[in-house]
Amino acid sequence: xxxxxxxxxxxxxxxxxxxxxxxxxxxxxxxxxxxxxxxxxxxxxxxxxxxxxxxxxxxxxxxxxxxxxxxxxxxxxxxxxxxxxxxxxxxxxxxxxxxxxxxxxxxxxxxxxxxxxxxxxxxxxxxxxxxxxxxxxxxxxxxxxxxxxxxxxxxxxxxxxxxxxxxxxxxxxxxxxxxxxxxxxxxxxxxxxxxxxxxxxxxxxxxxxxxxxxxxxxxxxxxxxxxxxxxxxxxxxxxxxxxxxxxxxxxxxxxxxxxxxxxxxxxxxxxxxxxxxxxxxxxxxxxxxxxxxxxxxxxxxxxxxxxxxxxxxxxxxxxxxxxxxxxxxxxxxxxxxxxxxxxxxxxxxxxxxxxxxxxxxxxxxxxxxxxxxxxxxxxxxxxxxxxxxxxxxxxxxxxxxxxxxxxxxxxxxxxxxxxxxxxxxxxxxxxxxxxxxxxxxxxxxxxxxxxxxxxxxxxxxxxxxxxxxxxxxxxxxxxxxxxx
Amino acid sequence: xxxxxxxxxxxxxxxxxxxxxxxxxxxxxxxxxxxxxxxxxxxxxxxxxxxxxxxxxxxxxxxxxxxxxxxxxxxxxxxxxxxxxxxxxxxxxxxxxxxxxxxxxxxxxxxxxxxxxxxxxxxxxxxxxxxxxxxxxxxxxxxxxxxxxxxxxxxxxxxxxxxxxxxxxxxxxxxxxxxxxxxxxxxxxxxxxxxxxxxxxxxxxxxxxxxxxxxxxxxxxxxxxxxxxxxxxxxxxxxxxxxxxxxxxxxxxxxxxxxxxxxxxxxxxxxxxxxxxxxxxxxxxxxxxxxxxxxxxxxxxxxxxxxxxxxxxxxxxxxxxxxxxxxxxxxxxxxxxxxxxxxxxxxxxxxxxxxxxxxxxxxxxxxxxxxxxxxxxxxxxxxxxxxxxxxxxxxxxxxxxxxxxxxxxxxxxxxxxxxxxxxxxxxxxxxxxxxxxxxxxxxxxxxxxxxxxxxxxxxxxxxxxxxxxxxxxxxxx
Numbered sequence: 001x002x003x004x005x006x007x008x009x010x011x012x013x014x015x016x017x018x019x020x021x022x023x024x025x026x027x028x029x030x031x032x033x034x035x036x037x038x039x040x041x042x043x044x045x046x047x048x049x050x051x052x053x054x055x056x057x058x059x060x061x062x063x064x065x066x067x068x069x070x071x072x073x074x075x076x077x078x079x080x081x082x083x084x085x086x087x088x089x090x091x092x093x094x095x096x097x098x099x100x101x102x103x104x105x106x107x108x109x110x111x112x113x114x115x116x117x118x119x120x121x122x123x124x125x126x127x128x129x130x131x132x133x134x135x136x137x138x139x140x141x142x143x144x145x146x147x148x149x150x151x152x153x154x155x156x157x158x159x160x161x162x163x164x165x166x167x168x169x170x171x172x173x174x175x176x177x178x179x180x181x182x183x184x185x186x187x188x189x190x191x192x193x194x195x196x197x198x199x200x201x202x203x204x205x206x207x208x209x210x211x212x213x214x215x216x217x218x219x220x221x222x223x224x225x226x227x228x229x230x231x232x233x234x235x236x237x238x239x240x241x242x243x244x245x246x247x248x249x250x251x252x253x254x255x256x257x258x259x260x261x262x263x264x265x266x267x268x269x270x271x272x273x274x275x276x277x278x279x280x281x282x283x284x285x286x287x288x289x290x291x292x293x294x295x296x297x298x299x300x301x302x303x304x305x306x307x308x309x310x311x312x313x314x315x316x317x318x319x320x321x322x323x324x325x326x327x328x329x330x331x332x333x334x335x336x337x338x339x340x341x342x343x344x345x346x347x348x349x350x351x352x353x354x355x356x357x358x359x360x361x362x363x364x365x366x367x368x369x370x371x372x373x374x375x376x377x378x379x380x381x382x383x384x385x386x387x388x389x390x391x392x393x394x395x396x397x398x399x400x401x402x403x404x405x406x407x408x409x410x411x412x413x414x415x416x417x418x419x420x421x422x423x424x425x426x427x428x429x430x431x432x433x434x435x436x437x438x439x440x441x442x443x444x445x446x447x448x449x450x451x452x453x454x455x456x457x458x459x460x461x462x463x464x465x466x467x468x469x470x471x472x473x474x475x476x477x478x479x480x481x482x483x484x
Numbered sequence: 485x486x487x488x489x490x491x492x493x494x495x496x497x498x499x500x501x502x503x504x505x506x507x508x509x510x511x512x513x514x515x516x517x518x519x520x521x522x523x524x525x526x527x528x529x530x531x532x533x534x535x536x537x538x539x540x541x542x543x544x545x546x547x548x549x550x551x552x553x554x555x556x557x558x559x560x561x562x563x564x565x566x567x568x569x570x571x572x573x574x575x576x577x578x579x580x581x582x583x584x585x586x587x588x589x590x591x592x593x594x595x596x597x598x599x600x601x602x603x604x605x606x607x608x609x610x611x612x613x614x615x616x617x618x619x620x621x622x623x624x625x626x627x628x629x630x631x632x633x634x635x636x637x638x639x640x641x642x643x644x645x646x647x648x649x650x651x652x653x654x655x656x657x658x659x660x661x662x663x664x665x666x667x668x669x670x671x672x673x674x675x676x677x678x679x680x681x682x683x684x685x686x687x688x689x690x691x692x693x694x695x696x697x698x699x700x701x702x703x704x705x706x707x708x709x710x711x712x713x714x715x716x717x718x719x720x721x722x723x724x725x726x727x728x729x730x731x732x733x734x735x736x737x738x739x740x741x742x743x744x745x746x747x748x749x750x751x752x753x754x755x756x757x758x759x760x761x762x763x764x765x766x767x768x769x770x771x772x773x774x775x776x777x778x779x780x781x782x783x784x785x786x787x788x789x790x791x792x793x794x795x796x797x798x799x800x801x802x803x804x805x806x807x808x809x810x811x812x813x814x815x816x817x818x819x820x821x822x823x824x825x826x827x828x829x830x831x832x833x834x835x836x837x838x839x840x841x842x843x844x845x846x847x848x849x850x851x852x853x854x855x856x857x858x859x860x861x862x863x864x865x866x867x868x869x870x871x872x873x874x875x876x877x878x879x880x881x882x883x884x885x886x887x888x889x890x891x892x893x894x895x896x897x898x899x900x901x902x903x904x905x906x907x908x909x910x911x912x913x914x915x916x917x918x919x920x921x922x923x924x925x926x927x928x929x930x931x932x933x934x935x936x937x938x939x940x941x942x943x944x945x946x947x948x949x950x951x952x953x954x955x956x957x958x959x960x961x
Contacts, residue, residue, distance in 0.1 A: 319573020
């Protein structure tokens with residue numbers, strides 16, 4: 001059953017070919033058997049999952065099911081889940097049992113989906129390789145010596161290894177698209193404000209956005225149908241109608257104008273990755289799309305701007321982890337200062353501390369204008385680049401990452417090189433645009449992702465463009481050998 | 485050397501909303517610790533703030549009332565610092581773009597002169613929780629009920645030149661926010677408190693001296709005492725050849741002194757930046773018009789109307805209009821008894837005295853406006869004298885019923901029957917021949933003696949004017 005997509009599983013459940021309980025059991029068994037190789041889950045909630053599955057079966061029996069009812073999913077451990085540990089990949093929250101559900105979780109519960117467990121991730125979503133997790137690195141099912149990407153590395157690996165039918169992720173600078181690319185799955189980061197951030201532990205509030213990680217674009221559309229939409233508990237969530245994302249999947253893309261930004265095909269791009277992406281674009285030409293060369297001239301500024309804005313917001317967002325009310329508290333604090341210093345010093349890992357320090361510095365008196373304010377101005381320039389591009393083209397395509405998955409341990413001591421692995425994804429977050437990654441082939445037997453960027457709120461179009469490609473290719477159906 | 489004091493005040497007033505500024509938790513005072521703090525107030529991982537619309541209306545109301553500019557767009561910012569009763573590690577406040585800018589307030593001093601005090605800005609922010617240091621065996625307890633309570637911080641220009649002016653400004657501001665209904669102004673509960681920026685300079689010097697900021701002043705009395713103490717301290721330092729250090733000082737009401745908390749060098753860098761969880765606050769023209777239409781009559785306008793409509797002295801009118809409840813009480817009483825001056829006297833003197841003695845607010849007065857008016861009517865129709873009225877008022881205060889019932893029960897009705905008074909007078913004249921002679925001989929002061937005797941015999945129920953008249957008639961004066 002684990003070969004099936006969410007769309008196929010949904011049909012099987014509705015047709016009562018199998019029950020959600022059987023399906024859930026099958027996934028739980030695979031997790032038990034195979035996850036030790038991947039470390040993609042931090043917490044598995046076997047009993048709760050089976051109880052949810054039985055409820056889903058009752059819903060299906062009573063004819064009250066919706067398409068996502070009974071589908072076993074993995075939730076990134078950044079979403080608060082009532083009564084279940086929500087660690088955010090950190091020692092700081094290793095003991096934190098959330099007392100409420102994030103809006104995203106609440107909506108999946110309402111749809112009758114099943115939560116198998118919580119997936120591993122870079123600590124507080126800060127990382128591009130899943131090596132910063134307190135719970136140890138996640139391994140890429142295509143080659144367990146390599147990283148799955150990050151920060152949603154657990155979600156990507158478990159979907160690629162078919163240890164869940166689909167998973168949620170969050171994307172602040174590429175944390176859905178980059179691991180989706182490195183693990184050979186489909187992922188979409190919607191427009192900023194499309195999915196509620198309530199209950200999603202904040203890293204950089206103006207960039208964070210939840211999305212999906214699935215085998216196919218159709219599956220992502222089905223999941224997004226549940227997740228997207230206004231939530232009065234998030235002031236940055238947009239109050240506008242949500243289309244049914246599955247409706248336009250098969251629309252003809254003849255005449256679609258694809259922009260290829262030259263800055264994304266420049267120095268640093270692996271030649272084979274480049275070739276693979278170019279081949280994917282050839283497929284689009286066959287489908288009737290037109291290709292236009294474009295320029296996003298401020299692209300080179302996106303990484304530096306991002307590494308001011310994101311740490312600045314993170315330094316403030318993570319202040320609440322102070323050992324006072326919840327989370328890790330140091331042993332035997334001598335006084336208040338000691339409590340703060342040791343609780344935070346011992347509770348946070350080194351990448352998180354690095355970003356808190358960078359952010360604190362960037363916001364300090366005398367530096368604010370030179371760093372934070374300047375970075376915000378650059379953000380505007382980057383948005384304007386995209387705005388101008390979308391006057392000429394319908395979507396923009398580029399490699400999701402400049403290389404395929406790298407080896408575990410290869411970049412941990414070199415943060416700058418690590419940061420550059422998100423060079424192609426960050427600008428999308430700075431502009432707040434929707435972006436996708438779609439499996440487009442292999443290089444050195446490791447998956448390559450094609451990034452598709454759309455204009456604001458054009459998730460439907462992105463999913464349509466990705467789906468049409470998946471109708472004529474089968475990269476998304478490929479499975480890693482030991483997880484077949 | 486002659487010194488001039490320069491004062492600016494930052495007033496924090498708690499806005500009287502039902503729920504908190506960024507969450508749905510209630511704001512009521514005095515609940516068990518941590519029972520009025522929801523996930524958002526506790527700063528749990530993942531929670532987000534959502535602005536309470538009512539606070540925007542209230543701030544707009546305030547802005548209009550002080551003739552300020554209400555910003556069409558204002559921004560919430562994060563003020564970052566660590567403290568155990570600050571759950572998120574930052575306070576959501578407004579920094580670069582506050583909701584209210586450049587207004588003014590007219591104050592009136594004891595000698596009747598008026599002065600305009602500039603209001604630099606007023607901004608919205610959330611309050612922190614409370615750290616409780618007692619009863620925890622050397623540990624500190626945290627109560628987050630107050631966390632997230634909406635505050636309006638009103639920052640004045642350094643326009644005040646004495647502690648008295650500062651008190652007048654604070655009182656006037658208190659009166660204004662309670663009139664507007666945007667705050668209950670309860671100072672004991674901390675709903676209205678202030679920090680004072682104080683400096684001194686030689687008279688005639690244009691530039692300001694180095695200032696200190698006095699924290700934690702929660703009464704009108706303390707603001708005066710704290711400033712006076714600080715001014716003297718600064719003058720002492722300067723005259724002793726020293727320099728004032730720019731610092732934050734805490735006023736200790738028990739010791740009546742200020743002491744250093746932290747110097748400018750130790751001042752925190754709050755790392756303000758726009759809160760990415762909140763959208764810019766928009767105040768539309770429509771909202772402003774709506775708020776404008778809902779503005780109540782403000783203290784100055786009410787005072788002027790009282791002077792004109794009820795022919796009261798400015799001083800009486802000022803006292804009556806200091807707070808809206810007293811003004812309403814007075815107006816109800818005045819209308820019901822049809823003698824505004826009499827009503828003003830009773831509200832300002834006897835009622836104010838009784839309330840003050842028991843530390844009660846006018847809303848808690850056991851004598852309602854209608855009850856007071858009922859008694860005043862009995863004065864104007866000569867049923868009782870002003871003197872007897874004091875006894876009736878006291879009985880009403882003690883819950884013995886309304887004026888008519890008390891007059892009836894205690895037999896306090898004034899004797900207006902001429903025959904009865906004459907009978908008493910005859911007796912007194914007969915018993916005091918020597919005084920009669922002296923009075924007839926021109927010692928007018930003795931009139932008082934006779935009237936007093938009659939009052940004594942009648943238990944104060946005779947009408948003194950009437951006694952006077954009858955006595956003169958009898959003795960042929």
